């Protein structure tokens with residue numbers, strides 16, 4: 001289906017039907033598969049004959065999701081995982097060995113940093129952190145044993161962006177794999193592989209599901225890279241369940257429509273916030289005032305649904321805005337049809353020291369909104385209550 005456009009692939013790619021001729025994909029809720037004969041079993045196990053053996057290895061519903069997501073990211077192959085963190089951990093464990101070194105963006109999802117500092121570091125893997133947007137820091141952090149660059153762009157909550165193409169030149173010149181966590185934009189708004197990344201990682205829990213129903217993850221890349229990563233998941237078990245695969249498969253059908261609506265709503269909210277006296281600063285990539293607006297405009301096909309803003313009056317004023325809302329959900333989750341509101345300094349970024357928060361621009365007055373798909377006028381009214 002190579003020549004088809006994104007929306008056609010999102011609906012048709014990976015589609016299969018059984019002899020029952022069902023129109024919506026079946027959910028194969030089975031842990032194992034049976035064989036016609038002892039010979040067939042032997043051939044399946046020896047890989048002489050392709051086919052399912054056991055759901056920790058493959059499952060038809062999971063396979064449909066992997067094929068569709070690979071088509072949307074422009075990747076040769078995909079392996080689905082039980083969550084976004086499982087996808088990140090499997091990628092690192094498969095691609096990095098004891099004695100290797102990782103350069104990672106400081107501005108990543110909190111648990112990704114915890115994973116590197118508390119789990120990956122136990123395996124004699126060195127980790128250096130750099131500022132996402134600063135290419136010279138990436139270059140200077142490279143050591144002889146550097147195996148992996150790991151980042152997410154744009155960052156959450158402030159929307160910093162790195163030039164993926166420029167960074168991929170540095171990684172390629174040094175024989176380093178470039179892995180990009182694309183959960184914040186989804187393949188509807190950014191395709192890192194087309195920009196030179198080797199590996200794309202997803203928390204499908206976020207926009208790919210899009211309706212806050214389940215955890216899921218995925219890793220995409222070349223056949224060779226994905227074979228290494230699925231060897232790890234087959235042996236360690238963080239496979240995606242068939243039921244959750246079906247949910248995220250359905251999520252992909254409407255992904256680009258939803259991402260466009262999230263982006264449209266986010267721009268309206270950000271533009272309104274800019275006109276408010278009590279708002280000191282608005283961080284949204286879609287605004288001309290954002291320092292990375294021009295780069296995002298080239299690298300992305302939309303600006304996404306994350307808006308953050310600083311209110312005058314620090315934590316007290318921020319808590320007042322959050323507590324005054326009646327429709328919005330006070331939760332750190334993102335990528336849902338429901339708009340969520342959170343105070344990064346005391347939740348997602350609470351583990352940072354005051355100095356680190358200052359360095360990362362996570363101020364006490366900062367509020368993050370993951371803009372959902374409600375009527376944006378109602379969302380704006382709700383936020384205005386505490387301003």
Ligand SMILES: *Cc1c(COP(=O)(O)O)cnc(C)c1O
Pocket residue numbers: 083084085086109111112152181183184203204205206215216217
């Ligand atoms: C949520 C998130 C993750 C972790 O995904 P889970 O599915 O919750 O394990 C990783 N990266 C980013 C950017 C996220 O937003």
